[in-house]
Amino acid sequence: MGRRLLVPADRAPSRERLLATEPFFLRNLAQVPPDAPPRLLSFESDSFMDDFLAVAGGKRPALPRLLPWRDWSEPPAGLVDAHGQARYATATLARRVPASADIEAASGPAMDTDGIPHGLLAAEKNATPPWLRKLYLPLHERFNLISFDVVCAAAGWPRVDRKRIKGSGAVIRRFIPAAAGSPERWEDWIAVDERHGAWLPLLPTDLHSGNTVDPAALPAPGAAMELRLRTLLDLSTTDPLPPLGLSSAPLSLLPPDAGKAAEHCTLYGYLPVFSAAREVPSQLQAGGTPAAVAAALSQQTLTRLDTLFQDVAGLRSAALPHLRSLLDATVLPPRPAHTAATTITDDLIATAPPWLGQSGNTLAHTIDKALLEALARLWQSITAAATDDADIAGNVRSGTDLWLASTAADTASAPGLFDNLPGVSAGVQATAVAIWLSAAGDSAWDTLMRERLHQLMDAWLAGTALPPPAQGNAGLVGTDHLAVVVVMALLRLRGCRLTLAARLNRALYNDPLAADLKAVAADGKRQMGLAALAELAETLLAQEAARGDTQATPPWPPVTLPAQWILDAHRHGEAIAKIYARFDDGLAGAGNAAVDELNARIASIETDLDTAVAGLRAGLSLGAAQLSLNEQPPCGLLVLPGIRTASAALTAFRTAAAARYTAEPDRLALPEARSGDALPRLRFDAEHLYAAWAWVRIAGHTPCEPERIVWTRRSEPFSIADPTDLLGARPASIQMPDIPKLLRDIPRIARARAKPFAGMAAPPGSGVITGADMADTRRDFGIGMICNFGIPVLTICALILFKIIFTILITLPSFSWMLFLKFCLPFPKRGP
Numbered sequence: 001m002g003r004r005l006l007v008p009a010d011r012a013p014s015r016e017r018l019l020a021t022e023p024f025f026l027r028n029l030a031q032v033p034p035d036a037p038p039r040l041l042s043f044e045s046d047s048f049m050d051d052f053l054a055v056a057g058g059k060r061p062a063l064p065r066l067l068p069w070r071d072w073s074e075p076p077a078g079l080v081d082a083h084g085q086a087r088y089a090t091a092t093l094a095r096r097v098p099a100s101a102d103i104e105a106a107s108g109p110a111m112d113t114d115g116i117p118h119g120l121l122a123a124e125k126n127a128t129p130p131w132l133r134k135l136y137l138p139l140h141e142r143f144n145l146i147s148f149d150v151v152c153a154a155a156g157w158p159r160v161d162r163k164r165i166k167g168s169g170a171v172i173r174r175f176i177p178a179a180a181g182s183p184e185r186w187e188d189w190i191a192v193d194e195r196h197g198a199w200l201p202l203l204p205t206d207l208h209s210g211n212t213v214d215p216a217a218l219p220a221p222g223a224a225m226e227l228r229l230r231t232l233l234d235l236s237t238t239d240p241l242p243p244l245g246l247s248s249a250p251l252s253l254l255p256p257d258a259g260k261a262a263e264h265c266t267l268y269g270y271l272p273v274f275s276a277a278r279e280v281p282s283q284l285q286a287g288g289t290p291a292a293v294a295a296a297l298s299q300q301t302l303t304r305l306d307t308l309f310q311d312v313a314g315l316r317s318a319a320l321p322h323l324r325s326l327l328d329a330t331v332l333p334p335r336p337a338h339t340a341a342t343t344i345t346d347d348l349i350a351t352a353p354p355w356l357g358q359s360g361n362t363l364a365h366t367i368d369k370a371l372l373e374a375l376a377r378l379w380q381s382i383t384a385a386a387t388d389d390a391d392i393a394g395n396v397r398s399g400t401d402l403w404l405a406s407t408a409a410d411t412a413s414a415p416g417l418f419d420n421l422p423g424v425s426a427g428v429q430a431t432a433v434a435i436w437l438s439a440a441g442d443s444a445w446d447t448l449m450r451e452r453l454h455q456l457m458d459a460w461l462a463g464t465a466l467p468p469p470a471q472g473n474a475g476l477v478g479t480d481h482l483a484v485v486v487v488m489a490l491l492r493l494r495g496c497r498l499t500l501a502a503r504l505n506r507a508l509y510n511d512p513l514a515a516d517l518k519a520v521a522a523d524g525k526r527q528m529g530l531a532a533l534a535e536l537a538e539t540l541l542a543q544e545a546a547r548g549d550t551q552a553t554p555p556w557p558p559v560t561l562p563a564q565w566i567l568d569a570h571r572h573g574e575a576i577a578k579i580y581a582r583f584d585d586g587l588a589g590a591g592n593a594a595v596d597e598l599n600a601r602i603a604s605i606e607t608d609l610d611t612a613v614a615g616l617r618a619g620l621s622l623g624a625a626q627l628s629l630n631e632q633p634p635c636g637l638l639v640l641p642g643i644r645t646a647s648a649a650l651t652a653f654r655t656a657a658a659a660r661y662t663a664e665p666d667r668l669a670l671p672e673a674r675s676g677d678a679l680p681r682l683r684f685d686a687e688h689l690y691a692a693w694a695w696v697r698i699a700g701h702t703p704c705e706p707e708r709i710v711w712t713r714r715s716e717p718f719s720i721a722d723p724t725d726l727l728g729a730r731p732a733s734i735q736m737p738d739i740p741k742l743l744r745d746i747p748r749i750a751r752a753r754a755k756p757f758a759g760m761a762a763p764p765g766s767g768v769i770t771g772a773d774m775a776d777t778r779r780d781f782g783i784g785m786i787c788n789f790g791i792p793v794l795t796i797c798a799l800i801l802f803k804i805i806f807t808i809l810i811t812l813p814s815f816s817w818m819l820f821l822k823f824c825l826p827f828p829k830r831g832p
Helices: 048-056 223-232 290-309 312-330 338-350 359-383 385-392 399-405 408-413 428-438 442-462 479-509 514-518 530-545 564-589 592-616 634-639 647-663 665-674 739-752 791-809 813-821
Strands: 018-021 039-043 132-135 143-152 165-176 185-191 196-200 266-270 690-698 708-711 718-720 757-762 767-769 778-780 785-790
Touching (some): 018 690, 039 048, 312 634, 338 442, 359 399, 359 408, 359 428, 359 479, 359 592, 385 479, 399 408, 479 592, 530 564, 564 634, 592 634, 592 647, 592 665, 785 791
Antiparallel strands (some): 018 143, 039 143, 165 185, 185 196, 757 785
8 A cells, every 4th residue: 555644633733933023124133023012103194005115115214203292192081080090000001112213302391201291290290190102093194003023933033934924913902990899901892793893801911922812713702701792792592603703903914025024024004093883882781681681671661651650640630621622622512501401301201102111221322322323424524535625725614513514413313213222122112212202303312412422521531430321321332432532533633734734835835735735654644644734833823923023024925814713723732742742752761662562552542443433333444534643642642641541551551561671682672772872982982092912823834733823912002082182183174255256156056056055944943033132132932944045155154253252252361272273374366
């Protein structure tokens, strides 16, 4: 058998010792290279890469010098205690001692002998922690690179063969000082997606000494950390944990044609100290499992709903007078005299057939049947398409007129109304009873129905049990039927607002825009609901009320307002909406589960109302109303808190809302926790200290040797400049408009099809009326407006206002320093 060369499965590691040191162009090549951290290099122009290669290749004598007052910074406030002392070990976490050649010459009483600022007083030198390196951002036109060499710790310190380099990168880690019960540590960034991530303590503080961690495949985390990672990555306990890797900035080998780069193994790359990625909310970084997060949100919902529901009775009391007035104005017929209804019923019972033993019950049953039929006719009339057209045209019917126009008053003449009465058999008895009941006439029956309707609505509004008819114990009308009456009142409120909106449209566009007002959305509800129509109505009323003020007079001819009862109905609806707006805010603050439970309750209420509408007469449905219950005032009156909502229903609501989190922690609790922080926290900020570790993946000399991961020492710590850092700010030119050219071009705007405007929207009550005197400049309590201003005009106004304020402030001693930030230089006329 021929000989075969066998490669062992477990390859033996190389015995060579590799060393990371400073790049060759920044150290003395005649000396033994030290085991040193990588160097952080800053450049000040867009051609920073060319500048770096020029320095590395020896074409440029030195790196850009650092300015102490700009490139060194005080420790962030969070890393200094109340006495000004650092909350970290300053001996180990210190700035790299710069060589004199690295620092631009500077002098002054606040400079130390090394040129680094410490304080304005000599005594502060020992009382404040040493200043640290500060890295600026690309918007400051400062670009940061990192670079290091890899050599073999052998005679002559030879470079590592460049062909063995299989990859390299730099990892930025964040410093966390020691706190109660936990030592200081460095945290690693784990990206959840391209825009979110979290800082977690995954790796040991020292990555240099004998550490072979692969940044692309981290070791399996402990049990506690695995739970946190599953929460962050939105994984269930059964999902496999994906391979974890660090966010690493790629590094490259210095090109061999850059000076003596071919004689060295030098790696370099851009160090990104700016990122748009944000930290996930702190709720998910507390170490809790999905179940723990869900339990916390559940308890929070319970607490907030308990507080919210404490004032339900007060809201109901505040809304009831407005609802009563709205019902009377829009849908309820006049209340008859009680004595008149009593006289009619007494006369009917007295003339009942002698063989009809339960005449009172029969009469009561018939009154409720007649009332249900009357409500059915009222419903049909209100939901008819012709009603919308009449409302838009301004022909809005009041409750009294609507009752008559819908023939609700003539219900006693309805065929079959007196059929199938309790205690009455078919045939002769039924005919006799029908003759007896119809003898009273339509007018009498209208009185009986209106009396019964008001009796029931009084009880419904009071939240008490519905009373049985006075003549007996039969009652066909339920609470859901009376809720339908409220729905009809809300539909008539819509009609009142339709006429107001149409009048505003006519004034603005010479067209009522009826199609827009009647448009229906995909869900079968009106696109312009009660709230949207209310805004239009308020616009008209507020502007018309301001006609006495010449500065607030609307730019349309005076609009003739409709009848006062229409305006009153709108205002009662607005009052109810404002009362329940506070409840809406509180409910939204109770969490998404409460909102979901509200939607479920809305669906349940809609089902009950649809059943009640069908109970008025077969074939009718709630869908004809096209009314959304998810806005005010319908939601507050009918859904939550509701006029007749019992305390038991509120208790069930809070329990069900809280249970949603614990029932579905992954679907509901975790997403809400992730979006819980209102203040976004960026991956990098000016409130922490950071440092960089570089790594390089090196192949073995032979196939028998495995590849190796070599980590450098930690770079010098650094802070990151705030975007508004004054010392790093670059000149920003703001071109003011050329006024002569501006005046010349104004007539050309239309033909050029130019749109040099900025739209500025002021919500209702947020505008400002300006005048020549201070007393004339005040807040405008009128409607919201969108005004278009030319951008050059805004720029001119801004400059004039700035000059006025600037002139005033510099006269004050405490603001005289602003003169130091003003420089004016004349410039010659532009050449060809």
